[in-house]
Amino acid sequence: MNTWPRWVLGALMATLLGCTQHGAPPPPASPQASTVCDLDGMTLADFPGPKAQIFYAHTAQPLFLCNTVELVALYRHPEQVRQVRALYVQDMAATSWDAPVGHWIDARQAWYVQGSRKLGSMGPTLASFSSAAAASAFARREGGRVYDFASIPESSTILDGGVLKDRMEK
Numbered sequence: 001m002n003t004w005p006r007w008v009l010g011a012l013m014a015t016l017l018g019c020t021q022h023g024a025p026p027p028p029a030s031p032q033a034s035t036v037c038d039l040d041g042m043t044l045a046d047f048p049g050p051k052a053q054i055f056y057a058h059t060a061q062p063l064f065l066c067n068t069v070e071l072v073a074l075y076r077h078p079e080q081v082r083q084v085r086a087l088y089v090q091d092m093a094a095t096s097w098d099a100p101v102g103h104w105i106d107a108r109q110a111w112y113v114q115g116s117r118k119l120g121s122m123g124p125t126l127a128s129f130s131s132a133a134a135a136s137a138f139a140r141r142e143g144g145r146v147y148d149f150a151s152i153p154e155s156s157t158i159l160d161g162g163v164l165k166d167r168m169e170k
Contacts, residue, residue, distance in 0.1 A: 025086035026055050028104030029062050037066035039074070042121055048098045049120025050090040050128045052107065057083035066121040068128050071107060072149075073157040092127050093134035108149045111135035114156045116144035126156065 031053075033045050044051050044066050052071035053062035065071050068089050075087060087107035094103040097118055105128070113127040113135050127144070129135040135146045147153070 026060075026062075028086075028088040029053060029064075030102065031064055035064050037070070037121070038063040039065060039070055042066045044121075045099070047121030048100075049118065049125045050092050050100060052090075052128075053086075053088045053104070054084060055086040057085050062086075062088075068107075068112065068120070068126040069122065069124070069157050070159065072126065072152055073159045075107075076154075076157065089128035091130040091134075092138070093129050093131070105130045110149060112147050112149070112152055113139045113142070113144040114147060114152065116142040118142050126152065 031044050031051070035044050036042060037044060044064060047066055050068050052065040052068050054065070054071065054074065055062045063074075065074070071087060071089065075084065088104040089107045089110050090100045091103040091105045091110070092100065095101055107128070110128045110130060111132045111134070113129070115124070116127055116139065118127060119125065127135070127138055127142075129138065132146065132148075138144075139146050
């Protein structure tokens with residue numbers, strides 16, 4: 001005989017059903033001045049260049065990352081298999097390189113410049129933009145090549161040991 005109250009069973013069923021429904025992706029979160037990178041503990045606000053965030057299924061808060069290279073590497077080669085609900089990067093045509101704030105865009109729809117002279121928190125980074133035109137204009141000024149998310153070269157996202165060993169081929 002089941003001894004659980006009906007409301008407990010109802011709540012459990014609603015939770016389980018909710019876990020299988022995808023729904024709209026969550027909106028980007030706004031990191032605080034003290035928010036740290038979930039991979040390396042670096043304070044996001046202390047470093048230049050685009051930041052990133054990943055929302056996984058069954059989590060209310062995103063995983064914050066201090067650069068876009070970490071996002072692409074983690075997405076392509078996760079340590080754990082988890083359903084990704086949303087990926088966000090900053091539109092660097094709309095915010096300051098030295099102190100980026102807000103202007104979050106869907107990372108999978110963004111355009112990236114690899115190999116520019118601009119450095120991010122971990123050195124070379126992938127500059128992110130909401131349009132191919134903005135990415136191309138940045139590449140003309142700062143150097144580098146333009147890619148969409150799916151075309152970013154695998155060699156551009158090698159994370160093998162921190163700031164002294166991470167690299168990006170040019």
